[in-house]
């Protein structure tokens with residue numbers, strides 16, 4: 001508390017020039033140097049965007065980047081292995097909205113376990129340019145536990161004063177949240193979905209359009225109660241496609257004072273958990289890369305057999321991919337979360353695009369079935 005009180009008031013006092021009139025010139029210049037130091041040292045806020053697989057994290061990043069607010073925002077993405085290219089293709093840089101200063105991709109590992117060092121380095125590099133940077137968004141993988149991240153951003157000595165944890169925003173999938181929490185309750189599955197809510201300052205209850213369609217009753221209120229049972233302090237915002245009031249999620253200063261005790265208690269609780277408890281060992285990821293264009297009708301049939309008919313008897317929770325489609329100059333993306341999927345032409349291929357189809361899914365058998373979607377005339 002004392003530190004916080006020491007840091008903030010001097011800025012306000014020094015900006016008021018009338019207080020320096022009586023000072024001798026050398027002291028005045030010393031004060032203005034100090035003032036510069038203080039301004040330069042003001043940390044860049046980091047918003048951690050977390051949430052379970054397919055909840056809408058990239059949708060939120062896209063929304064922030066494409067909304068008119070004039071802020072210069074850097075984005076740090078973390079994905080597993082080769083999936084990073086897929087993730088990157090899903091996010092559109094802002095047009096007339098945010099200025100994307102920097103994309104930092106942290107591949108080959110989960111940010112909460114294996115790439116902590118790269119994260120610290122990436123943040124350090126970004127803030128060296130901070131005179132042109134207003135804010136940093138850090139999108140985690142859907143399987144990240146925010147606890148280690150919170151400790152890095154909040155407690156790391158190297159980063160102290162350069163960046164500052166602004167808030168942890170958890171995007172929750174209103175259609176699938178009940179299922180995730182039920183499974184967590186019954187069999188400790190989905191530990192990440194649970195801890196992501198426990199650590200959130202704000203929970204965006206996203207995809208409410210899908211809930212209202214099938215249940216116009218009290219489903220959303222019930223979900224909000226469940227969220228508050230896990231984390232009574234979280235502010236919950238309902239949304240469709242993460243279209244939220246940005247003032248509620250950026251510059252929240254959630255760790256300035258009042259929340260610190262809550263965070264400390266959560267971090268303490270998390271220290272005792274093993275990696276097994278932090279992560280669901282039943283979840284595996286497969287990335288398929290095929291160089292030939294595909295037949296879109298066959299891809300639709302393939303994904304419907306997997307998701308709807310359970311043809312291969314697999315529980316595929318999340319699928320995302322970038323498709324090169326026969327006779328099309330458009331980049332297509334494939335997105336699926338449990339039984340809902342969409343294939344969307346997004347933009348024209350650019351020469352720098354890699355024309356390889358990339359799909360990330362769970363099991364090796366899918367590799368062969370996907371190969372059957374390759375257009376026979378194409379290769």
Ligand SMILES: Nc1nc2c(ncn2[C@@H]2O[C@H](COP(=O)(O)OP(=O)(O)OP(=O)(O)O)[C@@H](O)[C@H]2O)c(=O)[nH]1
Pocket residue numbers: 051052053054055056057058059060090141142206207208209210239240241242318320335336337342
């Ligand atoms: N109906 C509906 N679909 C949504 C909404 N928000 C996002 N989606 C769709 O949900 C899918 C997943 O969204 P993403 O933003 O990629 O989710 P993510 O959390 O970044 O996914 P991962 O990085 O794989 O964990 C996409 O097909 C989105 O278009 C929503 O509010 N309503």
